[in-house]
Amino acid sequence: MLKILIVFITSAYVVGLVVTTNFMDKDFKCEKIVNGLNSQCNCRCGERNENSRIVDGVKTAQNEFPWVLRLTYFDKFYCGGMLINDRYALTAAHCVIYLMWFMIKVTLGEHNHCNATVRPVTRFVVEVTAHNFTYRNFRDDIALLKMNAPVEISEVIKPICLPFNDDSTYVETQAFAFGWGTTSEKKNHSCELLEVELPVLSNDDCKKTKYEASMIADSMLCAGYPDKGGKDTCQGDSGGPLCVERKDKRYELIGVVSWGIGCARPGYPGVYTRVTKYLDWIRNNGCDGCFCNATITPTTHEN
Numbered sequence: 001m002l003k004i005l006i007v008f009i010t011s012a013y014v015v016g017l018v019v020t021t022n023f024m025d026k027d028f029k030c031e032k033i034v035n036g037l038n039s040q041c042n043c044r045c046g047e048r049n050e051n052s053r054i055v056d057g058v059k060t061a062q063n064e065f066p067w068v069l070r071l072t073y074f075d076k077f078y079c080g081g082m083l084i085n086d087r088y089a090l091t092a093a094h095c096v097i098y099l100m101w102f103m104i105k106v107t108l109g110e111h112n113h114c115n116a117t118v119r120p121v122t123r124f125v126v127e128v129t130a131h132n133f134t135y136r137n138f139r140d141d142i143a144l145l146k147m148n149a150p151v152e153i154s155e156v157i158k159p160i161c162l163p164f165n166d167d168s169t170y171v172e173t174q175a176f177a178f179g180w181g182t183t184s185e186k187k188n189h190s191c192e193l194l195e196v197e198l199p200v201l202s203n204d205d206c207k208k209t210k211y212e213a214s215m216i217a218d219s220m221l222c223a224g225y226p227d228k229g230g231k232d233t234c235q236g237d238s239g240g241p242l243c244v245e246r247k248d249k250r251y252e253l254i255g256v257v258s259w260g261i262g263c264a265r266p267g268y269p270g271v272y273t274r275v276t277k278y279l280d281w282i283r284n285n286g287c288d289g290c291f292c293n294a295t296i297t298p299t300t301h302e303n
Contacts, residue, residue: 041086043153045292046161046243046250062111065251067160068178068193068241070107071145073099077189080179080240082253083108083159084282086150087289091239092256092273093133093143101128106147109156113180114191121157123147129285131278139217141258141273144285153292160241160253161294162283166276170200170254175223175244177257177270181236185263189236196231198223198242200254201269210267219277221255224269232264233257242272250294 049064069089071079081091089106096104102124107113110120126148131140151157178195182188206222207213216222223242224232233240242255255272262268275282283291 041153041290041292043158043292044250045159045294046246046252047158048245048249048251049155063109063156065178065193065195065243066109066154066156066158067251070110070113070180071095071239072105072107074103075105077113077180078236079238080181080236080257081106081145082241083151083157084144084162084253085159085286085289085291086153087147088286089145089147090253090256090282090286091143091145092141092258093130094135094138094141094258095239096125096128096143096145097130097133101125104128104145106145108151109154110193112192121151123149123151131281137215137217138259138271139219142256142275142278142281144282146286146289150290159292160243161246161250161292162279163252163254163276164294166279168276169202170221170244171202173200173244174198175200175242175254176251177223177233177237177240177242177255179233179237179240179257181238181240182234182263184234196233198231198270199225200244201226206269206271209269211261211271216271219274220258221272221274222269223255223272224264226267226269229264229266229268232260232270234263 067083069081069083070077071081079091079095081089084090104125106123108121125145127146128143130143133140175198176195178193180190180193201222203216206216209226237257240257241253243251244254246252253275255275258271258273260268260270
């Protein structure tokens with residue numbers, strides 16, 4: 001079972017398809033690059049708001065992780081994503097391909113989407129740039145969404161940091177996934193943003209699970225508890241972030257929720273798009289947005 005319930009829209013009218021591009025970058029390039037990032041913005045990425053945690057880390061505190069966002073299609077919630085700069089959101093390609101891009105809405109700065117008294121920040125999508133994604137093998141499951149206007153970086157809306165390079169595999173690192181998806185198979189979506197802590201597996205170990213080895217590509221990353229299951233992302237979490245906390249206490253994006261067999265089943269850890277394999281693609285195609293400062297020097301990981 002995929003992490004998202006695919007919605008098919010039928011109409012008597014022509015259904016527009018999302019505008020996609022392949023691996024090729026846009027014609028423009030950043031005019032000023034520092035450590036691989038546009039350096040014009042005076043802001044900091046990946047900073048968690050230090051609020052009181054709720055028992056067992058199931059629910060997040062209000063706006064604790066300000067980069068997490070929600071996608072709706074015809075005003076129906078269906079996928080997650082994350083803010084990477086003031087103009088672009090990152091999500092899974094399977095969340096946007098073959099949909100009418102002008103009907104996708106991005107909601108930011110939100111914690112409880114069932115609370116109608118709180119007005120979050122919303123933007124509409126004006127451009128979708130997807131990678132060479134195919135449902136045949138779910139490889140390259142990553143897409144950029146350009147919003148109709150930049151968002152103001154604040155305490156409740158803040159981008160996630162991107163890795164500096166692809167040196168780390170993050171194996172055995174404790175990672176965090178976030179989303180408003182279902183808490184188990186065949187249940188309703190959560191009103192409040194949830195988090196789950198998951199260990200990152202090596203791809204070799206992931207290939208030894210109940211998945212066929214050929215299903216796990218180098219551009220994918222597995223996280224979870226294959227022996228016992230019990231913790232995982234689920235329907236509605238697709239496109240959301242898998243992050244690690246760095247030594248400087250800032251959070252870095254390492255994965256995009258992509259696919260899996262069921263939710264939290266033994267033998268079937270969650271599978272994510274490995275963000276480090278797409279850093280140049282993200283930076284080049286999101287270059288007309290303003291990236292926040294990540295740090296002066298890269299933070300190293302042991303793995």
